[in-house]
Amino acid sequence: MSLPTVRGARGDCPIHVGWGALARLGAVVRESVPGCRRVMLVVDAGVQANWAGPARASLVSAGVAVAESVMQATEEAKAMPAVERLWQAMLAAGLQRSDVVLALGGGIVGDTAGFAAATFLRGVHLVMAPTTLLAMVDASIGGKTGVNLPLPGGGLGKNMAGVFHQPAAVVSDPQALTTLDPRDFRCGLAECVKHALLADPELLVWIERNAAALMAREREPMEHLVIRSSRIKAEVVSRDEFERGERAHLNLGHTFGHALESLLHRDLRHGEAVSLGLVAAVEASRAAGWWPQADPAALSRTLEALGLPVRVPGSVHRVDLIRAMGFDKKAEGGRQRLVLLKGPGAPGVLPDPDPRVVEAAWAAVGA
Numbered sequence: 311m312s313l314p315t316v317r318g319a320r321g322d323c324p325i326h327v328g329w330g331a332l333a334r335l336g337a338v339v340r341e342s343v344p345g346c347r348r349v350m351l352v353v354d355a356g357v358q359a360n361w362a363g364p365a366r367a368s369l370v371s372a373g374v375a376v377a378e379s380v381m382q383a384t385e386e387a388k389a390m391p392a393v394e395r396l397w398q399a400m401l402a403a404g405l406q407r408s409d410v411v412l413a414l415g416g417g418i419v420g421d422t423a424g425f426a427a428a429t430f431l432r433g434v435h436l437v438m439a440p441t442t443l444l445a446m447v448d449a450s451i452g453g454k455t456g457v458n459l460p461l462p463g464g465g466l467g468k469n470m471a472g473v474f475h476q477p478a479a480v481v482s483d484p485q486a487l488t489t490l491d492p493r494d495f496r497c498g499l500a501e502c503v504k505h506a507l508l509a510d511p512e513l514l515v516w517i518e519r520n521a522a523a524l525m526a527r528e529r530e531p532m533e534h535l536v537i538r539s540s541r542i543k544a545e546v547v548s549r550d551e552f553e554r555g556e557r558a559h560l561n562l563g564h565t566f567g568h569a570l571e572s573l574l575h576r577d578l579r580h581g582e583a584v585s586l587g588l589v590a591a592v593e594a595s596r597a598a599g600w601w602p603q604a605d606p607a608a609l610s611r612t613l614e615a616l617g618l619p620v621r622v623p624g625s626v627h628r629v630d631l632i633r634a635m636g637f638d639k640k641a642e643g644g645r646q647r648l649v650l651l652k653g654p655g656a657p658g659v660l661p662d663p664d665p666r667v668v669e670a671a672w673a674a675v676g677a
């Protein structure tokens with residue numbers, strides 16, 4: 311079977327997936343960027359001990375010079391000072407336009423290193439070696455790079471500065487997920503369920519059947535999941551690289567999820583909010599008459615088997631959630647939109663949803 315591939319305006323980005331694939335990193339860099347002589351390896355501090363060694367060894371044996379920079383993966387560190395430090399490291403290493411920045415880590419490191427690569431010398435090549443499940447199936451695919459900005463009134467403006475910069479290749483090694491914190495791992499599973507709902511109903515059934523093996527992070531099911539889920543994102547991005555239309559479907563469940571995140575801040579991870587948001591979106595699809603046979607209870611059972619939450623904590627109330635969505639105000643210029651499903655694998659955008667649809671959605675997750 312062919313590799314999942316993003317077909318971008320400036321070339322293709324193949325996604326190599328395999329247990330132990332970090333050992334092939336050097337060969338992939340050579341093949342994807344033939345003129346590369348130096349690699350700036352940007353390492354997530356969380357993977358330095360276990361996975362930087364194999365990555366570095368593979369690059370060295372492919373005959374490229376390796377400079378290394380380690381980055382803490384926190385939302386606070388995903389900011390301009392980190393980008394400036396990377397630029398300085400690239401200058402010190404003598405990186406040329408024909409060379410490569412290689413991000414080894416989760417989405418935070420990928421987004422930051424990607425932005426540094428996109429802007430250094432007006433753009434050097436980027437190769438992604440994602441090490442979280444979310445980064446493998448989502449963040450490293452599609453070329454969105456960027457950092458957070460401090461907001462004038464305090465707080466963080468997420469991904470407020472950034473640019474599209476397609477990687478030359480992605481190398482996903484599911485073996486690296488064996489050291490990932492269980493909660494981070496489950497958050498990635500929520501994005502895989504989202505992809506399956508959006509585009510691959512058979513994958514949803516497969517996930518349900520293989521939940522236990524996935525939770526145990528077994529080799530074959532993990533490879534299978536990462537390949538199929540990556541393919542879904544790659545296909546959507548290939549059809550709409552710069553998010554002018556269809557790419558917005560990837561926000562399924564996110565309008566509900568963001569409302570939860572804004573109220574529950576640090577208690578709820580993004581992937582957990584997505585889990586709740588997906589159940590809400592499936593119920594909203596039913597309530598809107600788009601997908602009359604939709605079964606949010608069945609989806610909840612699948613998500614629960616993956617250790618993901620499907621009930622909103624009792625401290626959170628529906629009115630506050632609707633307010634956090636901005637749905638308490640009258641729609642301004644039709645700006646209120648929900649990504650819903652017309653059936654399994656058939657997303658669409660519902661403008662100005664009826665308040666009863668939104669209320670039913672929240673009720674489905676106990677709010």
Ligand SMILES: NC(=O)c1ccc[n+]([C@@H]2O[C@H](COP(=O)([O-])OP(=O)(O)OC[C@H]3O[C@@H](n4cnc5c(N)ncnc54)[C@H](O)[C@@H]3O)[C@@H](O)[C@H]2O)c1
Nearest residue numbers: 356383416417418419441442444445448449454486489490
């Ligand atoms: N560019 C995009 O299209 C896109 C899409 C979705 C999310 N994102 C961004 O991705 C970020 C979230 O990324 P994430 O979920 O990958 O989490 P993350 O980057 O925050 O990493 C989570 C934690 O896991 C650690 N870690 C990473 N890999 C590990 C491994 N194999 N073993 C042990 N520990 C490991 C990290 O050090 C960190 O502590 C957010 O900043 C979000 O905005 C970007």
